[in-house]
Amino acid sequence: MKIEKMRFGVLTEKGHAEVRERALPPVGPEDVLVKQEACNICTTDYQQWLGQREGRGYPMASGHESSGIVVETGEDVKDLKPGDRVALAYVTCGICDGCKRGTGCSNNEIGPKKVSGDGYRGMFAYADYAVRPARALIKMRKDLEPGEAAFMEPLAAVVKGLSKLRVQPLETVVVVGAGTMGLLNAQAARALGCRVIVSELMENKIKTAREMGFEVIDGNVTDPVEEVKRLTDGKGADAVILAVAATAVNRQAFELVKKLDGRILYFGAAYPAPELSIDSNVIHYRRLELIGTFGADLADFCTAADMLNQGVVRVSALIEKNRYPLDRIQEAFAEAAVPGKFRVSVLL
Known part of the structure; x- marks a missing residue:
């Protein structure tokens, strides 16, 4: 069955998150269609929900700590296959000197800087499906819980x-x-x-x-x-x-x-x-x-993935017991914003 739509969480204003639907972008030769499983709510995200980062703009289809399962790969993708579990790194241009060296993208448009053709900001990480460049995905151990695999980016x-x-x-x-x-x-x-x-x-x-x-x-x-x-x-x-x-x-x-x-x-x-x-x-x-310090380079993502895959760093205790389905994303943000909470995971 061909997947044509994606449902995603979006911040529309201070204190309000809702679920919307849009057409799924096509899978290009170097792209991967991911059935996303979990996205953990980062401090940056819930701070905007609280109104502390209004400069990021709206509507914000935010999130970046996510993991999922490969559904389809473009014809030029060699290292990933359907069924692989992957975590999201930074979505970069792939062609600048920084990308070629693996030291950071000179044209980086991740997060709030990224604006889609239909006016949404962000990376659409609180979504059931997403099309990603293969270079932005790193393979994770299949028996890791989705919310644990999503810790690759903060690690x-x-x-x-x-x-x-x-x-x-x-x-x-x-x-x-x-x-x-x-x-x-x-x-x-x-x-x-x-x-x-x-x-x-x-x-x-x-x-x-x-x-x-x-x-x-x-x-x-x-x-x-x-x-x-x-x-x-x-x-x-x-x-x-x-x-x-x-x-x-x-x-x-x-x-x-x-x-x-x-x-x-x-x-x-x-x-x-x-x-x-x-x-x-x-x-x-x-x-x-x-x-x-801020952010990470390609080598840092690879090291973080190894640490999680090998169990050197264990993160199960850093995920709150309450997990929220996408349709309850407003409740998820409300819990994430409570002082003293660890990561709140949205299951997709």
């Missing part, structure tokens, strides 16, 4: 950040924030041989971090700076990953990191933007490195 962003941070085995890394991205960072750093200490305030996140086997600092009862000093014999951390963005956390990072040659990775973003103020002489004399 790729973690891999990119850790590569910029240059973590080494036996280093002590402090992750501030035990939300979804914090615990992805913590697991990946541990997989690279680091000692990982997690600092958090919310009870459910503290519980999850401890269940994952991490050393956890409850910031409600213990001063994180003093505890990190105690746990490191007064030295401080080799590196700090800020998986939450807040002015207070920005200040705290300089006290958590060791006196000389420490590195701080700014992984998270917040709206309105938190403040960062420090005497540049401190950076100079302490030889500090302040590192920003």
Whole structure:
């Protein structure tokens, strides 16, 4: 049976998501038709639902943490076949110098920058079917749950950040924030041989971090700076990953990191933007490195897929128990926006 329509979730205004239908684009020679199984609601998506990212525009057919099953492939697609489980990487042009090198697309139009011919923004990841360039799909293990396979994209962003941070085995890394991205960072750093200490305030996140086997600092009862000093014999951390963005956390990072040659990775973003103020002489004399990270390159997606496929990083605890069908996407966004939640998965 030929599939001609796709049903998809779309944000039409602040606080409102609904399901619409449109014609399915044709499958070109280098394209793949995917029966999408799950899309997890990213922070970026629910922040727009909350009205915090209105600049992204409407109507927003958002989502980018998705996985599905290959239904049909174009005639020039060699590495994928019907029945393969795949996860979505970035949809790139495939022809610029950055794409050829695998280091990022110079003409990247992913996410809110991508506008379809019928006026929708976004990647249509909350959809039952989608046509994707084969270069934007990476094969995943068939027995992974769909929502777990969909973690490839956020984990790729973690891999990119850790590569910029240059973590080494036996280093002590402090992750501030035990939300979804914090615990992805913590697991990946541990997989690279680091000692990982997690600092958090919310009870459910503290519980999850401890269940994952991490050393956890409850910031409600213990001063994180003093505890990190105690746990490191007064030295401080080799590196700090800020998986939450807040002015207070920005200040705290300089006290958590060791006196000389420490590195701080700014992984998270917040709206309105938190403040960062420090005497540049401190950076100079302490030889500090302040590192920003965003997105991922092709190699990062491949590494993230391997980590999930081999079970090096496990994400089942980072998915909320309530799963929502596409027709209940408004309820899914409402739950995802509740403070303290991990990923909410929309089943397609």
